[in-house]
Amino acid sequence: MLKVEHLTKVYPNGVVALDDVSFTVSEKEFLAIIGLSGSGKSTLLRCINRLVEPTSGKIEWYGKNIVGMNSGELRKIRRQIGMIFQQFNLVKRASVLTNVLSGRLGYVSPRISLPGIWPKEEKERAARALHRMGLDDKAKSRADTLSGGQQQRVGIARALMQEPKLILADEPVASLDPVLAHSILRHLEELNRDEGITIMCSLHFLDLVHRYANRVLALKDGRILFDGPPRDIDHARFKEIYGEEAEDVRATFVDAPSQ
Amino acid sequence: MTSDKADSDPHSPVLAAVGSALIPGLGQFFVGRWTRGWGILVAVAASAGLVSWYGEQPLWYVVPAIIWIWGVWDASTEVDGAPRPLLIPVIAVLAMFYGIGWQVTKIELSTLTKNIDRASAILGPMIRPDFVGPRQEFQQAFVTIEVPCSANPPPGERSDDGLSLVASAGCGSAGDELVVSGSSFWPGASAELWWEDTIGERQHLLSGGRIVVVEPDAQGTFSSTIIIPQMRSGTGQEANLDQPLPERFLVIQARPLGGWEFTENGMRVLNGIFETLSLALVATTLSLIAAIPLGFLAARNLMDRTQGGMAIYFVVRTVLNFVRSIEPLIIAIVFVVVVGLGPFAGMLAIMVHSVAALAKLYSEVVESVEPGPIEAVQATGASWSEVVRYGVVPQVIPAFTAFTLYRWDINVRSSIIIGFVGGGGIGVWLFQWIILADYRAVGAAFVAIALVVIVLDHASSRLRERII
Numbered sequence: 001m002l003k004v005e006h007l008t009k010v011y012p013n014g015v016v017a018l019d020d021v022s023f024t025v026s027e028k029e030f031l032a033i034i035g036l037s038g039s040g041k042s043t044l045l046r047c048i049n050r051l052v053e054p055t056s057g058k059i060e061w062y063g064k065n066i067v068g069m070n071s072g073e074l075r076k077i078r079r080q081i082g083m084i085f086q087q088f089n090l091v092k093r094a095s096v097l098t099n100v101l102s103g104r105l106g107y108v109s110p111r112i113s114l115p116g117i118w119p120k121e122e123k124e125r126a127a128r129a130l131h132r133m134g135l136d137d138k139a140k141s142r143a144d145t146l147s148g149g150q151q152q153r154v155g156i157a158r159a160l161m162q163e164p165k166l167i168l169a170d171e172p173v174a175s176l177d178p179v180l181a182h183s184i185l186r187h188l189e190e191l192n193r194d195e196g197i198t199i200m201c202s203l204h205f206l207d208l209v210h211r212y213a214n215r216v217l218a219l220k221d222g223r224i225l226f227d228g229p230p231r232d233i234d235h236a237r238f239k240e241i242y243g244e245e246a247e248d249v250r251a252t253f254v255d256a257p258s259q
Numbered sequence: 260m261t262s263d264k265a266d267s268d269p270h271s272p273v274l275a276a277v278g279s280a281l282i283p284g285l286g287q288f289f290v291g292r293w294t295r296g297w298g299i300l301v302a303v304a305a306s307a308g309l310v311s312w313y314g315e316q317p318l319w320y321v322v323p324a325i326i327w328i329w330g331v332w333d334a335s336t337e338v339d340g341a342p343r344p345l346l347i348p349v350i351a352v353l354a355m356f357y358g359i360g361w362q363v364t365k366i367e368l369s370t371l372t373k374n375i376d377r378a379s380a381i382l383g384p385m386i387r388p389d390f391v392g393p394r395q396e397f398q399q400a401f402v403t404i405e406v407p408c409s410a411n412p413p414p415g416e417r418s419d420d421g422l423s424l425v426a427s428a429g430c431g432s433a434g435d436e437l438v439v440s441g442s443s444f445w446p447g448a449s450a451e452l453w454w455e456d457t458i459g460e461r462q463h464l465l466s467g468g469r470i471v472v473v474e475p476d477a478q479g480t481f482s483s484t485i486i487i488p489q490m491r492s493g494t495g496q497e498a499n500l501d502q503p504l505p506e507r508f509l510v511i512q513a514r515p516l517g518g519w520e521f522t523e524n525g526m527r528v529l530n531g532i533f534e535t536l537s538l539a540l541v542a543t544t545l546s547l548i549a550a551i552p553l554g555f556l557a558a559r560n561l562m563d564r565t566q567g568g569m570a571i572y573f574v575v576r577t578v579l580n581f582v583r584s585i586e587p588l589i590i591a592i593v594f595v596v597v598v599g600l601g602p603f604a605g606m607l608a609i610m611v612h613s614v615a616a617l618a619k620l621y622s623e624v625v626e627s628v629e630p631g632p633i634e635a636v637q638a639t640g641a642s643w644s645e646v647v648r649y650g651v652v653p654q655v656i657p658a659f660t661a662f663t664l665y666r667w668d669i670n671v672r673s674s675i676i677i678g679f680v681g682g683g684g685i686g687v688w689l690f691q692w693i694i695l696a697d698y699r700a701v702g703a704a705f706v707a708i709a710l711v712v713i714v715l716d717h718a719s720s721r722l723r724e725r726i727i
Contacts, residue, residue, distance in 0.1 A: 079640030089631035106640025
């Protein structure tokens with residue numbers, strides 16, 4: 001469904017975030033992206049829906065090149081690709097319901113969205129999404145009154161409103177404690193398994209990668225260092241990805257990968 | 260050649276010093292410190308120029324001299340290494356600016372105390388504001404006196420509504436004495452004596468420079484000797500002082516009714532304050548409506564996606580900065596000419612300035628919003644206007660409200676002053692009263708303005724605290 005070819009991103013300050021990255025993603029994959037901070041994970045995810053404008057290369061979505069697409073076409077692609085974020089990126093002062101409904105903006109006409117008078121069917125759709133995330137009683141609450149885990153579930157509900165074929169998850173659990181991290185990832189796993197939604201998820205902890213992903217893309221300095229199933233990341237690969245000092249970190253925070 | 264120079268430079272402090280002594284900064288050029296060299300040259304030339312141009316005190320020539328000499332010292336030593344700190348020339352230049360600034364400001368502290376009695380003449384009435392007074396009722400009566408006498412003068416007596424006035428003669432010339440008596444007036448309530456000419460101009464009758472006030476006795480009668488004032492003067496037909504014309508001797512009596520009421524000027528103050536507040540409210544509301552879209556267009560984080568957007572951003576920014584730099588008072592002068600005197604002109608002026616000021620503040624609020632929610636809304640496939648509506652607006656509403664309240668507060672203050680150029684509101688009256696030296700009315704206006712400003716300041720800051 002997604003084919004990335006020779007993707008390169010150079011920021012105006014000269015930083016090369018992605019350097020000739022190529023890979024393909026098939027439907028129903030749960031793809032984890034790992035790498036150190038600054039290795040290009042966020043930039044890669046943001047290039048796919050062009051929140052970040054690629055410098056060169058090709059991103060094909062069902063055969064259509066997203067790079068260079070005009071904004072009308074781009075919006076039609078974007079609405080098929082949900083996105084969740086490390087900082088949840090909810091509008092804090094708005095209600096949970098409004099936040100979830102905003103996931104529908106790619107579908108409804110401005111006559112509905114700008115006055116903010118949403119039809120019943122959209123509200124029901126939002127209620128279903130919230131129900132699925134176990135947040136039935138929170139619809140009227142202000143988003144910033146929710147806990148971190150609840151906010152991230154609102155973020156997923158917002159993405160669900162898009163009826164997405166793909167969800168881009170940018171460090172979705174990095175701001176949450178381990179228990180909540182599993183809860184959020186289980187939700188993504190469920191969507192992947194039951195709805196067949198493809199997941200591209202950047203993660204820091206290898207144990208989470210092993211537990212949830214069926215494929216790993218490892219980035220270092222904007223290049224793909226590894227692309228394969230999680231079990232193939234052995235000790236040497238690990239050091240290659242995270243650097244020599246990383247061993248201590250892994251011993252403390254990460255279950256040793258099966259070798 | 261160049262290598263020779265490079266070799267010789269570090270060892271020629273004397274040469275550098277001589278250079279700097281000839282032309283300020285030359286020594287610094289010599290060792291390649293161009294900025295410093297130009298700085299010294301410009302500082303010496305500018306300070307010398309300033310002293311010679313404003314030249315009240317040739318003593319200030321000491322400043323360019325100090326900088327020049329310092330430059331020589333600097334040039335002779337800095338070839339060895341580190342440059343000298345700039346403290347001495349900076350202090351010299353600052354001392355000159357403050358000294359000449361003091362002269363330009365024409366500060367004469369002695370005048371503060373010399374004419375202190377003038378202050379009491381103004382402050383005395385001001386601490387007795389002409390705002391409320393005892394409730395009073397009035398009655399008046401007049402008798403016609405012909406000035407000067409013709410062959411057939413009027414009778415010199417008149418009764419009206421029971422009040423009667425009798426003059427010792429029905430005619431006379433300016434400067435003549437008349438004995439006037441009245442009956443059936445309110446006993447014990449003081450009455451003012453006036454003279455009214457044939458076209459209705461009135462003036463108080465004076466005796467020894469003081470306004471004549473009579474107090475009828477228990478029967479309501481009084482008697483007083485007055486001098487016919489010279490009312491007609493100047494040029495034209497009225498200047499014909501020999502032409503007999505009917506003028507009037509007039510008695511106006513007031514008595515308290517009990518209780519208090521707003522005086523005439525007090526009512527004007529109230530009306531003026533109300534007009535000022537309305538003007539500020541309308542101006543703020545209208546400017547808010549115009550400033551919101553401009554605020555978004557002048558926000559870089561929303562406009563930098565496309566080149567067209569950036570072009571709009573720069574145009575809007577430039578226009579806003581330009582308009583904002585013009586005082587509302589100046590804009591009011593223009594509008595007074597265009598739409599005429601009155602609150603409309605003042606409202607327009609304040610509105611124009613507020614649009615620019617508010618749009619600037621709004622754009623800064625928009626620029627400081629969290630980018631995260633905007634990114635999230637964009638990712639759903641939303642259009643630009645939807646991103647603004649769902650990602651930006653909820654974030655900026657509190658700050659927008661706070662800034663608007665603050666602007667309203669400012670606008671009330673400036674709409675007070677806008678009346679000075681004819682822009683309506685309390686300022687119009689205040690300006691007139693200052694010119695007419697009616698300091699009791701000025702005092703009333705000051706008190707009312709102070710109250711309004713204090714209340715508003717407090718209210719708007721409390722509201723803002725609650726919102727943010």
